[in-house]
Amino acid sequence: MADAAFIEAFDDAVEGGLDWLDDHGGGVFDAIRHALAGVYDGVEWLLLAPPFWAVAALALVAGWRVVGWRFGGLAALGLGLCAAMGLWAETMETLALVVTAMVFALLVSLPLGVLAGYVPAVKRAAEPALDLIQTLPPYLYLLPAIALLGYGPATALAATCIVALPPALRLTALGIGRTPQEFIELGQANGIRPWQMFAKIRLPFAFASIMAGVNQSLMMAFGMVVIAGIVGSGGLGETIYGAIRTLDIATSVDASVAIVVLTIVLDRLTQGLADRGARA
Amino acid sequence: MSAMAASEVLIDCQSVWKVFGDNARAALRAIADRGLSKTEVLQEFSCVVGVSDASIQVRRGEIFCVMGLSGSGKSTLIRLLNRLIEPSSGRITVKGQDLSGLRGQALRDMRAKHIGMVFQSVALLPHRTVLENAAFGLEVQGVARARRLEVAREALARVGLSDWAGRLPRELSGGMQQRVGLARALAADPEIILMDEPFSALDPLIRRQLQDEFRSLTKELGKSAVFITHDLDEAIRIGDRIAIMRDGVIVQVGTAEEIVLNPADGYVADFVAGISRLHLIKAHSVMYEPAAWARARPEVDVGALPRTHPEADIDALIGMVVGSGQEGVAVVDGGRIVGVVTPRGLLQGVRGTAPADLSVV
Numbered sequence: 306m307a308d309a310a311f312i313e314a315f316d317d318a319v320e321g322g323l324d325w326l327d328d329h330g331g332g333v334f335d336a337i338r339h340a341l342a343g344v345y346d347g348v349e350w351l352l353l354a355p356p357f358w359a360v361a362a363l364a365l366v367a368g369w370r371v372v373g374w375r376f377g378g379l380a381a382l383g384l385g386l387c388a389a390m391g392l393w394a395e396t397m398e399t400l401a402l403v404v405t406a407m408v409f410a411l412l413v414s415l416p417l418g419v420l421a422g423y424v425p426a427v428k429r430a431a432e433p434a435l436d437l438i439q440t441l442p443p444y445l446y447l448l449p450a451i452a453l454l455g456y457g458p459a460t461a462l463a464a465t466c467i468v469a470l471p472p473a474l475r476l477t478a479l480g481i482g483r484t485p486q487e488f489i490e491l492g493q494a495n496g497i498r499p500w501q502m503f504a505k506i507r508l509p510f511a512f513a514s515i516m517a518g519v520n521q522s523l524m525m526a527f528g529m530v531v532i533a534g535i536v537g538s539g540g541l542g543e544t545i546y547g548a549i550r551t552l553d554i555a556t557s558v559d560a561s562v563a564i565v566v567l568t569i570v571l572d573r574l575t576q577g578l579a580d581r582g583a584r585a
Numbered sequence: 586m587s588a589m590a591a592s593e594v595l596i597d598c599q600s601v602w603k604v605f606g607d608n609a610r611a612a613l614r615a616i617a618d619r620g621l622s623k624t625e626v627l628q629e630f631s632c633v634v635g636v637s638d639a640s641i642q643v644r645r646g647e648i649f650c651v652m653g654l655s656g657s658g659k660s661t662l663i664r665l666l667n668r669l670i671e672p673s674s675g676r677i678t679v680k681g682q683d684l685s686g687l688r689g690q691a692l693r694d695m696r697a698k699h700i701g702m703v704f705q706s707v708a709l710l711p712h713r714t715v716l717e718n719a720a721f722g723l724e725v726q727g728v729a730r731a732r733r734l735e736v737a738r739e740a741l742a743r744v745g746l747s748d749w750a751g752r753l754p755r756e757l758s759g760g761m762q763q764r765v766g767l768a769r770a771l772a773a774d775p776e777i778i779l780m781d782e783p784f785s786a787l788d789p790l791i792r793r794q795l796q797d798e799f800r801s802l803t804k805e806l807g808k809s810a811v812f813i814t815h816d817l818d819e820a821i822r823i824g825d826r827i828a829i830m831r832d833g834v835i836v837q838v839g840t841a842e843e844i845v846l847n848p849a850d851g852y853v854a855d856f857v858a859g860i861s862r863l864h865l866i867k868a869h870s871v872m873y874e875p876a877a878w879a880r881a882r883p884e885v886d887v888g889a890l891p892r893t894h895p896e897a898d899i900d901a902l903i904g905m906v907v908g909s910g911q912e913g914v915a916v917v918d919g920g921r922i923v924g925v926v927t928p929r930g931l932l933q934g935v936r937g938t939a940p941a942d943l944s945v946v
């Protein structure tokens with residue numbers, strides 16, 4: 306049974322590796338956990354502090370300004386439904402998770418994407434890693450995260466960040482790297498500085514692509530945040546996970562409806578913002 | 586003196602080569618050692634010769650046209666003049682400064698303040714208004730917003746687009762967009778303007794209108810221009826002098842009249858074959874020497890012929906000959922008769938050959 310021995314050795318190695326990381330990088334992981342949880346707590350507090358109708362009213366105004374009055378009304382109605390189902394706190398927790406994860410994911414993916422857009426070597430180096438992230442089943446990221454960050458929102462956030470990285474990074478690199486040659490020449494012929502070339506020429510042309518990436522990342526984050534219910538993320542994901550375990554079909558359907566509402570509202574809002582930015 | 590100032594050289598290209606490809610250096614050496622042709626270089630080194638041993642001089646106040654078929658290297662040549670492309674060898678000086686010696690800020694200053702460029706593709710930034718596009722050069726230079734918009738507004742007025750300042754480029758027709766491109770170049774107030782086939786994509790009517798506008802604007806503002814075109818009519822209409830390119834080589838440089846009367850080779854001759862001489866060729870090119878003519882035609886009193894000046898074109902001369910019913914027209918310069926134009930001389934002029942043989946007068 307050489308195989309079993311090999312597998313045992315392999316498992317030991319992985320466990321040993323994680324233990325070693327935990328022992329030696331404990332400070333680092335503590336810091337990561339605190340940063341993630343700290344921002345999350347802040348965002349959650351912000352969202353839960355006002356009454357639900359205030360948030361719904363905000364969605365009404367934002368939806369009306371960005372997309373149209375009909376969408377604004379539906380958004381407010383949808384959020385009202387979430388509150389009526391008794392899932393307001395969970396809905397806002399999920400929103401807080403997504404927002405927090407997106408903040409961290411974009412902090413990494415946007416600068417890296419810009420760099421990859423400028424330097425083809427960086428892009429080539431990042432490509433296989435991004436492919437890997439997008440190929441593996443998303444819940445896989447929960448395992449190392451839970452080993453290092455423990456049960457709770459921090460683990461959900463870390464895994465969500467990773468899953469949300471690739472689209473924004475890819476499409477940012479694509480947009481920045483694909484500025485039409487004639488406009489590069491326009492800049493050069495006018496004696497443009499490198500940062501002006503970025504701000505005045507490359508970025509405006511890349512804007513639509515970058516926003517498409519942000520939107521896709523947001524959708525990935527939503528998917529992951531729900532899956533992360535199994536590691537005690539809180540929010541609608543955990544509600545669904547709990548309801549499935551107790552075969553409470555009604556609650557799981559309610560929570561699913563709330564997720565759909567939240568997803569549609571954020572998707573349309575970011576898409577609307579992207580369209581406006583591209584037009585301006 | 587003014588004639589001296591007018592002939593001051595602004596752009597000086599000396600034996601400039603541009604070879605595209607990874608083996609450019611080796612290819613260049615082989616060309617120098619073995620005199621390879623463009624096709625041989627392509628086969629042996631898989632390098633493309635874009636510009637081959639080009640020497641041109643553009644003088645202050647001059648509109649210098651570069652004419653040639655597609656792929657003859659016109660765009661490559663004009664991009665060498667503001668160093669969007671580095672030459673493989675040779676020297677380019679602009680306003681007395683060696684371009685290849687300019688680094689960083691010095692090169693940016695040269696491009697921002699002294700050499701403007703108008704593109705065939707126009708390249709208006711789609712997300713900015715016409716006014717903001719026209720102000721782009723000044724914005725890059727860091728001119729304050731109010732000031733640069735004011736200057737851009739003036740430039741738009743010059744090209745007749747004041748009413749369109751607040752529109753987006755896509756709301757304008759092709760000809761109007763091209764005018765915005767010109768206004769953008771003018772707003773930065775460079776002394777030299779490089780134009781790479783700016784009017785090629787436009788229909789003939791609007792094109793002629795823009796050609797005339799461009800010429801008078803350039804002259805009025807005292808700018809110098811290098812103007813690329815693949816259309817000889819356009820080159821003649823706009824240019825003070827014309828350079829003709831083929832396969833990267835400049836085969837002839839001269840005024841339209843010089844080129845039409847003395848094409849350097851069969852290629853140029855083919856080009857000029859279809860060009861109307863009526864407004865191109867002037868009295869001084871088709872006239873006979875007066876003393877010789879008087880000997881050949883002793884019965885005619887040269888002093889009694891109708892008179893004109895040396896710059897009168899063939900069209901005007903034909904009108905005079907037909908209208909007067911006389912043997913010819915006397916050409917007067919500084920109060921003295923310097924030549925005689927006859928119907929025979931005019932016919933030769935229309936064909937583009939200079940009159941030579943007096944025995945058949």
Ligand SMILES: Nc1ncnc2c1ncn2[C@@H]1O[C@H](COP(=O)(O)OP(=O)(O)OP(=O)(O)O)[C@@H](O)[C@H]1O
Binds near residue numbers: 660
């Ligand atoms: N970046 C480049 N790399 C390789 N070859 C090039 C490059 N740019 C131009 N060439 C080659 O140089 C030659 C001259 O091209 P150029 O664009 O200067 O021609 P052109 O006279 O402007 O033609 P057109 O009228 O079609 O614009 C062509 O054979 C072209 O293939």
Ligand SMILES: [Mg+2]
Binds near residue numbers: 660661782
């Ligand atoms: Mg060209």
